[in-house]
Amino acid sequence: MFKKYMSTSMVILFLLVSFSMAFASEGPGGNDRKGKYTYRKVYKACAKTGGVESATPKISPADKTMGQWQEIFENKNFDEFGCMDNWSVLPDKDILDIYSYFYNHASDSPSPATCK
Amino acid sequence: MKINKMKILILAMVAGLIMATGCTASQTAKTAETAKVDTSWMFHDIVDAAFVKANIAVPMPENVILIDARPYKGKYVSGYIPGAVSIPFSQFDKNINLLPTDKNALLIYYCQGVKCKLSHKSAKKAEKLGYTNVKVYAKGYPEWISLKGNYGAFEAEHVAKLIADNNTVIVDARPLKTKFVKGHIPTAVSIPFSQFDTLKGKLPRDINTPIVFYCGGLKCRLSHKSAVKAIEMGYTNVKVFDKGYPEWKKMYGASKEAMQVTAGTVEGSIDIKRFKDILEKDPESILLIDVRDKDEFAKGSFKTAVNIPVEDLEPKIKDLSDKKPVVFVCSTGARSGEAFYMVKDVRESLKDVYYVEAEIDFKSDGTFVIKEPK
Structure with missing residues (x-):
């Protein structure tokens, strides 16, 4: 009885791990190419209104791990990015794209962002 | 006396009439003689538009050739009877190879109307070459184009x-x-x-x-x-x-056919196989823009690519040509993808825009390796 219970639990655990790994590897599911453009566009607009000095964003996806970006974007905690006025008007789709850009090119991702 | 005067008057009138009619008759004869002389330059077998129409078709029958004997540049180029080939009389000897090998084929020559001698001269030459079925459509292109229903x-x-x-x-x-x-x-x-x-x-x-x-x-x-x-x-x-x-x-x-770009599976991306094909066969058919930095570009890129680093692209988007599809490239797809979305945002009207979603390893000798995304 115990053996049967254990084997069933192992199968369930295996399936859960497999599913979570599969979903984790897919990332947020947005358009990371578009996200990169939108992210830079936010800073260009912000620089024009004097929100930041440089139109080139200071934060790069490779500055943090996937897990860290996940926490920031899922909690919508964009304080360290600055330019809050610009972030607050972004549609959810654009935020998802930017999230995908940061997540897919995080320091521990298969393709971390370079300075470009 | 009076009768004699009357007789003289009548005789004079009759003589005058005879002279007048005689003169007219002789003039008519002369005109006819002149006309006969004038038509001697014409070919002996003249046909009309109905004959031409009855013998041409699309595609042209194998044993029929309709020949425009007028100058190519001045006349043929800007209007000819559909299906006609251009063999200007002045070029007849140089273009004998364009005539059918079958000497019994129907050859119909035409030129610029009844006063034009080019078709007649050509027909005579063709007959001398041994062609047995040569005709001239003497009223030629001016009549053809004026007839109702013709074009x-x-x-x-x-x-x-x-x-x-x-x-x-x-x-x-x-x-x-x-x-x-x-x-x-x-x-x-x-x-x-x-x-x-x-x-x-x-x-x-x-x-x-x-x-x-x-x-x-x-x-x-x-x-x-x-x-x-x-x-x-x-x-x-x-x-x-x-x-x-x-x-x-x-x-x-090849116009658009060779330039035809096929979209890839990712939004905005070009199909990689198609891209390789274009690079190999017709790279000039696309406007290839390498959006990497100048130093990267200098180390190696596609031969036909122009370099506009993505940072410098935005103000130049308005000047991009819409005559060819625009394809952005970089080394990973990140910057070229950014360039693609920049164009979509800044100049939405430019529809034929793509980027290469692949890793490209550029070699200094001009060669490259494209790795498709898995």
Whole structure:
């Protein structure tokens, strides 16, 4: 009885791990190419209104791990990015794209962002 | 005495009449003689437009050749009887190879009307070469084009001129999906003959607007059938470019067909196989923009690529040509993807834009390796 219970639990655990790994590897599911453009566009607009000095964003996806970006974007905690006025008007789709850009090119991702 | 005077008067009148009629008769004889002399230059076998019409077809029958004996540049290029080949009389000896090998084939020569001798001279030469069935359509192109229901044909270079003049509607009569979208003459509108009745509203409102129909070359009837329908609708200036798109491609390049870019699976991306194909066969057919930094570009890039680093791209987007598809490249797809979305955002009207979603390893010797995304 115990053996049967254990084997069933192992199968369930295996399936859960497999599913979570599969979903984790897919990332947020947005358009990371578009996200990169939108992210830079936010800073260009912000620089024009004097929100930041440089139109080139200071934060790069490779500055943090996937897990860290996940926490920031899922909690919508964009304080360290600055330019809050610009972030607050972004549609959810654009935020998802930017999230995908940061997540897919995080320091521990298969393709971390370079300075470009 | 009075009677004698009357007799003299009557005799004088009769003599005058005889002299007058005699003189007229002799003049008539002289005119006829002159006319006879004037027609001696003509070929002995003259045919009319009905004969020409009865013997030509699309495609042209193998044993029939309709020959335009007028100068190529001044006359043939800007209007000829559909199906006619150009063998100007001045070039007769150089172009004997264009005549059929079968000496019994029907040769119909024409030129610029009854006073034009070129067709007659050509016909005589052809007969001397041994051709047994030679005719001259003496009233030639001026009569042909004036007859109701008839239309002329143009050469490609004249079509190019019409496009530049921008006052002629060019109509592609081929099927839309299988032919037109794969390549067509610039500015052409698509009215496939099979849909002529439903799409004829695309023709200009002014019935005097020049219209040129074309299709897939000398064996294709679609342009001719469309021309006939347009004439029936009342259009007064209808022509065909009977050598059609194959001739256009030969003269002015493959146009859209070679430039045809196939989208990849990712939004905005170009199909990688198609991209490789274009690079190999017709790289000039696309505007290839390398958006990497100048130092990266200097170390190696595609031969036909121009370098506009993505940071410098935005102000230049408005100047990008819309004549060719634009394809952005970089080393991973990140910057080229950014460039793609930048164009979509800044200049939405530029539709034919793509980027290469792949890793590209550029070598200094000009070679490269493209790794498709898994």
